[in-house]
Amino acid sequence: MGPGVEWEQLSSKDRQADERQELVTVKHEPFNAETPPAALASARTPTASFFVRSNYAEPELSRATHTVAVEGAVAHPFTLKVAELARGPLRTLPVTLECAGNGRTSMTPLPVGEPWQQGALGTAVWGGVPLAQVLQQAGVKPGAVELLVEGADGEGSRRFARALPMAKALHPDTLLALEMNGAPLTRAHGAPVRLLVPGWYGMASVKWVTRLEVLTRPFEGYYQRERYIYDTQDGAPAEPVTRMQVKSLITSPAEGARVAPGPVVVQGMAWSGERRVVRVEVAVNGGDSWQAATLLETPRPSAWVRWAFTWEGAKAGRHTLRARATDEAGDTQPERAPWNRLGYGNNAVQVRVVEVG
Amino acid sequence: MGPGVEWEQLSSKDRQADERQELVTVKHEPFNAETPPAALASARTPTASFFVRSNYAEPELSRATHTVAVEGAVAHPFTLKVAELARGPLRTLPVTLECAGNGRTSMTPLPVGEPWQQGALGTAVWGGVPLAQVLQQAGVKPGAVELLVEGADGEGSRRFARALPMAKALHPDTLLALEMNGAPLTRAHGAPVRLLVPGWYGMASVKWVTRLEVLTRPFEGYYQRERYIYDTQDGAPAEPVTRMQVKSLITSPAEGARVAPGPVVVQGMAWSGERRVVRVEVAVNGGDSWQAATLLETPRPSAWVRWAFTWEGAKAGRHTLRARATDEAGDTQPERAPWNRLGYGNNAVQVRVVEVG
Known part of the structure; x- marks a missing residue:
């Protein structure tokens, strides 16, 4: 089931307002909101009630023309047309996403950051193409250690970007996701294409993907080394946040x-x-x-x-x-x-x- | 202002129900309840909204005939008639009482005990006779170390009882309280006479006082050694709970x-x-x-x-x-x-x- 004609005829702003009314707002600009408690009681979280975590304003990308650059340590760099990707068969998986900062307001001393209670959490059925398939097409060179995934969201020259170890990037369940709960991704959830990294906190599932770069050295970007890290302040080097804990x-x-x-x-x-x-x-x-x-x-x-x-x-x-x-x-x-x-x-x-x- | 005739004409049960409706019940039997959040915003907590902490069913004692035994290491043991005490001038003090277990539900791991949130707290103007005055009348003997204060509440042979160091018992602000917010104590708050130990958690302010005993050795009773103690489980001996922390x-x-x-x-x-x-x-x-x-x-x-x-x-x-x-x-x-x-x-x-x- 895709969005109906009426939906598509709504202005972008009206659609956004409609999407937001089922959520518990935490921040207006950029929009961040929790899944309401009642929606957490369903096995699958409806898209309209699914928490939204954005670091920047939501980009508005064209489903028809958006492309993803596949580059770096690959034999055949290429430009992936998302509309073509959407024509192939999709792998679907139920996956729980939890924001790494979920439950922050219960930590003492209270850390800085968005004041998430327990609703930065949801489970959807995601549909997409295994990232491994795209990487295979590009031909990952020996010496590859991480895959950098960059989103269209950012400010100035900074874009939201995270890197995955190659083994996780190549896992058959790691998807370039195009659908959520049987419908095309909504703008808030990364339309037209996002990464879906099952088992990892939400920051790994980069939305509005524009670029995949195979790296031969670990990524040192802001969201890998300065944010989404466990900084325990005990003198040990901070580790990037990865998998969701039990x-x-x-x-x-x-x-x-x-x-x-x-x-x-x-x-x-x-x-x-x-x-x-x-x-x-x-x-x-x-x-x-x-x-x-x-x-x-x-x-x-x-x-x-x-x-x-x-x-x-x-x-x-x-x-x-x-x-x-x-x-x-x-x-x-x-x-x-x-x-x-x-x-x-x-x-x-x-x-x-x-x-x- | 004292309770009006209408109040006195209500049955004991009706009075109790009336007293309880302004509170947030935590336990029905024995009755334990929090001050509602709105009542905590007033400088003085109305008696009907003041939290109630009881370890046993509330005794119903006679204002006219109730007495307190004053005994132990004193030169002149005697029986204090509470009705006579009430005829003298009363010292009045605004004092905050907080239950030692207040905020327990925010501790991790969650300890056993009544699940107090943050409303086991209130401030009243208390009127009473300095305990020192009563002890002076009895003549405390040398060698006195603690004053045991026993309530009428209990089960079987156990009564609620706590001991105070003599210095605290003799402090001019430590009262045998007869009034709360300008009216005789209500049953839930220890009528006709309770101890009021300013600055200490509520367990020290024993309600429905029946007996004062000057001790020459530290009290080893249940509520002094088994409950209302800081048992940190780190091998150090548990200390009795005393003053309210900031x-x-x-x-x-x-x-x-x-x-x-x-x-x-x-x-x-x-x-x-x-x-x-x-x-x-x-x-x-x-x-x-x-x-x-x-x-x-x-x-x-x-x-x-x-x-x-x-x-x-x-x-x-x-x-x-x-x-x-x-x-x-x-x-x-x-x-x-x-x-x-x-x-x-x-x-x-x-x-x-x-x-x-």
């Missing part, structure tokens, strides 16, 4: 919700970048008493899995609920995530306060 | 509030047990940029002081606000309070999320 979210009951006494079904999502979630546990009230929740579908790497837990005999009064996920590598959410200056990768267990009665 | 609260804008762009007046309270607050600072958004707020009255020890800060040029979007207080001893609120197993004394800087636009 995490879970309680979607029901909502924060501050009032529920009836008796059995209460607690539900949520759990995910881990490049890994399957194997276990979700719930603790009612404080302390260290964790009980197993049920996974509601077969977990797959890099996409959230829904889970449920029946809280038996909830008594009147205020209670807290916590969930924690464990992945196939044995990583479990920490009670407190390691602090870093820019506030990335907060996968700490969250406390949900609910009222019974 | 802390502040933002009362306006409220959490999640939407405010208009432009200058925004940020207001709140700050307090420190037994000490004056000397400075409150506010940080807009994350990082370490703190600006001085204005104290709106002359600070006094153990009572909160109101403060205000004008946030200039607030721009549309989501922002965070933080406040931190410093007291005359130079203690400043930490970004993260030391964790302890039972979750007491959380005076960490809080993050307030607001929306401008």
Whole structure:
């Protein structure tokens, strides 16, 4: 299903306003917004409710004429016509994207950066062409170490750009994505073409891609060395942010919700970048008493899995609920995530306060 | 102003229900409830909105006949008739009471215990007789080290009881309180007589006092050695919880509030047990940029002081606000309070999320 004629007839500004009304605005210029809590309760996040993270104003690119330069350490540099790419068969994958700064407001001391609570998160079915296919066409030369991916968004001479290790760039699930939830990408989500790096925090999935450059030396750009890094300020060199750490979210009951006494079904999502979630546990009230929740579908790497837990005999009064996920590598959410200056990768267990009665 | 005839004619149960409706219930039996956020914005917390912390069901004692035993290492043990005490002149003091567990839900890992958010806090004008006066009448013997104060509340053979060092018991501001905000104590707040220990967390201000015992050895009771202790689980012996640590609260804008762009007046309270607050600072958004707020009255020890800060040029979007207080001893609120197993004394800087636009 593509956007209808009526949609295309709307002015660009009207379309943008329409897209934004389902979101929880964090910043107006550039537009940054969270997925509303209710939308996080669906297995797939509707595009109109899917969080938006942009570092600059959203470029408006032509679906018909946009091209991507494929260059650097390749045998056959070429210019990729996106409209042609869209004609071929697309690989589709459900993938969870989480902003690296999601949960920043829960870190102490409060780091600088956009004040994301827990809604810089969503799961869509993405459709695209494996990046490996495009790189194969160009012929990656020996000595390649990273793929630089540049977006059209920027200011002055700076463009948003990140690099991926070649192994990740060549992974069959790493896509040049053209579709989201069965429709062409919207402008906010990188139309007409974005990178989709399953399992990595959102900054790797560069939107509005204009250029792919195979590098023989590690990329030293601003968004690789100055931002989206774990700066723990302990003297160790800061590492770039990469894969999403194991995490879970309680979607029901909502924060501050009032529920009836008796059995209460607690539900949520759990995910881990490049890994399957194997276990979700719930603790009612404080302390260290964790009980197993049920996974509601077969977990797959890099996409959230829904889970449920029946809280038996909830008594009147205020209670807290916590969930924690464990992945196939044995990583479990920490009670407190390691602090870093820019506030990335907060996968700490969250406390949900609910009222019974 | 005392309670009117109509009030007295209500049944005990109706009175209780009436008292409880202005509060945010945390637990029904025994009744525990927070001061609602709006009530925390007044210099004095109305009695009906003042948080209630009880470890057991509320005893119903007679104002006319209730007595307090004064015994132990005293020259002249005697039985204090509370009705007679009420006939004398009363000393009145504005004093902030905070539950030791206030802010527990913000501690990580989440400790066991009542899930207090930030409303186990209030400031009233208390009227009573200095405890020193009563102890002087009894004649404290040499060798006295602590005063045991026992309440009528309990279960089986256990009564709620805490001990104070003699120096604190003899401080002229430590009261046997009979009035709160100009009216006789209500049942929930310890009628007809409670201890009031200015500057200490609420557990020291024993309600429904039945017995004062001068001790020559430190008290080893449950609420002195097993609860209301800082159990840091680092091998050091746990210390009893005593004075309130320096802390502040933002009362306006409220959490999640939407405010208009432009200058925004940020207001709140700050307090420190037994000490004056000397400075409150506010940080807009994350990082370490703190600006001085204005104290709106002359600070006094153990009572909160109101403060205000004008946030200039607030721009549309989501922002965070933080406040931190410093007291005359130079203690400043930490970004993260030391964790302890039972979750007491959380005076960490809080993050307030607001929306401008």
